[in-house]
Amino acid sequence: KLPVVREFPDVFPGDVSDVPPEREVEFTIDLVPGTGLISMAPYRMSASELKELKELKKQLEDLLEKKFIRP
Secondary structure: OOOHHHHHHOOOOOOOOOOOOOOOOOOOOOOOOOOOOOOOOOOOOOOOHHHHHHHHHHHHHHHHHHOOOOO
């Protein structure tokens, strides 16, 4: 037996096997026959979009720091 099982026999069932017991499935994904995977290219920002995003982030951080806005 496992050391933990020996220390707490009232918590564990008499037979502790390597495989966990079967449980009811709470989540499933229903597959539709004949469909394929969706293939999409990853979204990439242009350099100008990235620069604008960084500027907006800095503005937000400044406003947060000055307590003009809060999260």
